[in-house]
Amino acid sequence: MAFDTQLKQLRATHGLSQEDVARITGISRSTVSDIEHGKRDIALAELKALAAYLQTDVSALILEPNRQPVAHLEKYREMIMQVAKRYSEVAEKDIPKTFLAKLVYLADFAWFYENLEPMSGVTYYRREYGPVANDYYTALGTLVDEGSLSTAKGRQAQWYRPHFDEEEPFIPRRLTAQEVDLINAIVDKWKDATTREIVEFTHTQLPWQICFPDEAIPYSLITQEEPDHVY
Numbered sequence: 001m002a003f004d005t006q007l008k009q010l011r012a013t014h015g016l017s018q019e020d021v022a023r024i025t026g027i028s029r030s031t032v033s034d035i036e037h038g039k040r041d042i043a044l045a046e047l048k049a050l051a052a053y054l055q056t057d058v059s060a061l062i063l064e065p066n067r068q069p070v071a072h073l074e075k076y077r078e079m080i081m082q083v084a085k086r087y088s089e090v091a092e093k094d095i096p097k098t099f100l101a102k103l104v105y106l107a108d109f110a111w112f113y114e115n116l117e118p119m120s121g122v123t124y125y126r127r128e129y130g131p132v133a134n135d136y137y138t139a140l141g142t143l144v145d146e147g148s149l150s151t152a153k154g155r156q157a158q159w160y161r162p163h164f165d166e167e168e169p170f171i172p173r174r175l176t177a178q179e180v181d182l183i184n185a186i187v188d189k190w191k192d193a194t195t196r197e198i199v200e201f202t203h204t205q206l207p208w209q210i211c212f213p214d215e216a217i218p219y220s221l222i223t224q225e226e227p228d229h230v231y
Contacts, residue, residue: 007035007042025042076104076133078174079183080143081148082172087187094152094160098157100160101130105133118219123217124217149163190231205229
């Protein structure tokens with residue numbers, strides 16, 4: 001029987017090496033590697049041994065299909081708008097598409113680091129230029145279509161600018177004051193950085209480093225970071 005345990009992430013969360021898992025479960029290190037690469041399923045007996053060692057239930061180690069926090073896509077769009085708004089205020093220029101994506105990601109994971117729950121709950125993936133949610137591109141399209149963002153394409157990047165109606169200014173309705181404060185703090189810290197610098201930063205974080213290309217990134221991995229390396 002196959003069990004989706006995301007063993008590599010599980011090891012990182014509990015500070016276990018492949019050798020540790022092999023010793024605990026009674027299998028070889030190469031077999032652990034095969035499980036992590038999807039070449040072999042973990043057996044129930046092996047899973048029970050691991051659960052006993054970690055003093056938890058087997059069910060806590062099994063991921064249900066597509067088990068992710070409930071995504072709040074309207075709130076996610078507000079996060080994008082708040083980042084773009086703050087950036088336009090403090091950096092006084094349009095924001096590059098990739099830079100915007102990274103700031104939103106940092107806000108989501110930093111909120112999880114502090115509160116053990118994501119700000120939006122969308123699923124982020126390990127991509128070449130850092131973690132990004134598939135919902136990001138859909139959200140951008142929606143915001144552009146409704147006139148909340150305008151876009152311009154340069155030689156090397158696409159840029160975004162927020163638009164606000166003077167009679168109806170952008171007021172986040174789903175973000176709390178604390179969430180807005182965190183978003184603003186993250187934007188303020190990175191306002192003078194380049195896209196390359198913020199991409200390189202996310203590449204040094206555990207969530208990107210430990211996952212395979214195109215793999216979904218568990219929010220819980222950020223809790224293993226040092227406090228000064230969350231954003």
